[in-house]
Amino acid sequence: MAEILAAGEKVKIKFSEKEFSFPAIIGTEGERAVDISELRAQTSHITYDPGYANTGACLSSITFIDGEKGILRYRGIPIEQLAERSTFVETSHLLIHGKLPTQKELSQFSQKLTEHAPLHEDVKKIFSGIPKETHPMATLSGMVSFLSGFYPTSLDPKQDEAQINESAAQLISKVRTIAAYIYRKSVGESFVPPNDTYSYCANFLHMMFSGRKEKYILNEEAVKALNLLLILHADHEQNCSASTVRLVGSSRTNLFASIAAGICALWGPLHGGANQEVMEMLEQIHTSGKGIEDYIRMATEPKSQLRLFGFGHRVYKTYDPRAKVIKDACYRLIEKFGVNDPLLEIALKLERAALKNEFFITRHLYPNVDFYSGIIYKILGIPTNMFTVMFAIGRLPGWIAHWKEMRDFKPARIGRPRQIYTGRLKTDYVPIEARTGT
Ligand code: CMC
Numbered sequence: 259m260a261e262i263l264a265a266g267e268k269v270k271i272k273f274s275e276k277e278f279s280f281p282a283i284i285g286t287e288g289e290r291a292v293d294i295s296e297l298r299a300q301t302s303h304i305t306y307d308p309g310y311a312n313t314g315a316c317l318s319s320i321t322f323i324d325g326e327k328g329i330l331r332y333r334g335i336p337i338e339q340l341a342e343r344s345t346f347v348e349t350s351h352l353l354i355h356g357k358l359p360t361q362k363e364l365s366q367f368s369q370k371l372t373e374h375a376p377l378h379e380d381v382k383k384i385f386s387g388i389p390k391e392t393h394p395m396a397t398l399s400g401m402v403s404f405l406s407g408f409y410p411t412s413l414d415p416k417q418d419e420a421q422i423n424e425s426a427a428q429l430i431s432k433v434r435t436i437a438a439y440i441y442r443k444s445v446g447e448s449f450v451p452p453n454d455t456y457s458y459c460a461n462f463l464h465m466m467f468s469g470r471k472e473k474y475i476l477n478e479e480a481v482k483a484l485n486l487l488l489i490l491h492a493d494h495e496q497n498c499s500a501s502t503v504r505l506v507g508s509s510r511t512n513l514f515a516s517i518a519a520g521i522c523a524l525w526g527p528l529h530g531g532a533n534q535e536v537m538e539m540l541e542q543i544h545t546s547g548k549g550i551e552d553y554i555r556m557a558t559e560p561k562s563q564l565r566l567f568g569f570g571h572r573v574y575k576t577y578d579p580r581a582k583v584i585k586d587a588c589y590r591l592i593e594k595f596g597v598n599d600p601l602l603e604i605a606l607k608l609e610r611a612a613l614k615n616e617f618f619i620t621r622h623l624y625p626n627v628d629f630y631s632g633i634i635y636k637i638l639g640i641p642t643n644m645f646t647v648m649f650a651i652g653r654l655p656g657w658i659a660h661w662k663e664m665r666d667f668k669p670a671r672i673g674r675p676r677q678i679y680t681g682r683l684k685t686d687y688v689p690i691e692a693r694t695g696t
Pocket of ligand 1: 309494497527528529530532557558564565566567568569570571572573621623626627628
């Protein structure tokens with residue numbers, strides 16, 4: 259459990275000439291905060307922080323980000339090292355259990371994932387009632403919620419550590435199978451059962467593409483690229499979906515339901531849905547014949563609702579370290595697979611133009627993880643509407659780690675923000691016949 263590192267200092271806040279002091283908190287990397295948990299009790303004020311840009315909602319020992327320097331570490335390990343040397347399964351263990359596994363722990367964890375890969379026949383039947391056109395993220399969140407019905411012990415709020423770890427392994431394994439089956443169903447193909455001799459990523463490609471795109475299934479480069487993308491997405495501290503998982507879980511909701519909520523939060527185009535938007539934007543630029551400068555102009559016009567998807571980040575004010583790794587991987591894959599994708603060229607030109615543009619420079623907007631990830635997914639044969647599902651598979655260990663950390667934290671309090679009411683003052687009820695419509 260994370261410890262509050264008391265700085266021994268007090269931060270003084272003055273209200274109408276009266277001074278109050280609040281403890282300072284300093285994180286292990288020197289991040290500073292003011293502990294305002296007694297603010298309302300002492301001063302009758304609450305804080306106002308739309309979008310929570312200045313609010314630390316928890317203490318966490320999972321992931322560290324320095325947005326000014328472009329640093330990202332899981333449990334202290336730099337993302338670049340994990341991207342180069344780890345696998346998604348090993349990184350999942352690191353996030354969920356707090357440390358890199360020994361050989362024995364890794365084998366046990368992998369064995370659990372293999373055991374849980376097949377779907378119960380009744381789960382498969384649920385697919386037949388879902389319209390073919392349903393967005394894959396809707397199906398994924400629904401199926402994850404339904405899974406709790408197959409594991410009734412997961413509903414017990416008093417679950418012990420071993421039971422939670424079992425639920426975690428069930429989720430990590432089954433979400434992969436569900437994702438592959440969502441795709442098979444969308445293309446009208448029968449489900450392919452998992453093959454327990456394959457690694458996590460190879461098995462996913464097998465369940466997705468057996469009988470369709472043999473070239474990518476047991477191709478070492480494809481498996482490596484998929485591992486890389488999933489590792490890079492595995493956690494990102496208190497983002498919208500991880501915060502959702504924590505908030506939903508704080509009401510003692512089971513892990514499956516909390517993760518289903520996280521999947522829904524991820525779906526939005528400003529969060530995980532951005533990877534689908536990026537690909538559609540690049541394709542639109544390609545097919546419309548409109549210039550890159552036109553798109554940038556439209557995205558930067560005053561009051562424009564259009565955004566340059568895959569650009570900007572709440573925390574990074576420099577190049578997203580994940581985008582750097584993905585961009586390099588894109589080049590490698592394009593060369594290995596001999597693909598000639600005009601969209602990469604468009605993305606590179608778009609990036610160059612944006613990085614020279616005053617609007618993006620002054621707002622510190624740089625490419626984020628979603629800018630190049632879609633190009634890799636496309637090379638692997640994954641359709642655009644499945645991109646956010648791929649993000650969800652990757653983010654799963656992070657969500658689970660956050661859910662566990664939230665659950666273990668003491669004092670355990672339900673997440674419940676306050677508000678500043680701006681509506682009408684007390685107004686009496688008017689019977690319908692007397693209402694004038696004003
Ligand atoms: N294109 C054009 N303008 C932008 C963009 C963009 N991609 N991102 C931010 N801005 C502008 C925004 O209009 C605002 O301008 P002004 O100061 O004139 O009002 C300013 O920059 C600050 O934007 P914000 O929306 O207040 O910033 P935020 O920190 O609340 O939002 C963001 C962060 C990621 C939602 C935003 O940058 C964005 O919408 N980016 C595009 C969507 C995207 O790529 N999302 C994926 C994020 S990475 C994956 C993940 O972790 O979710």
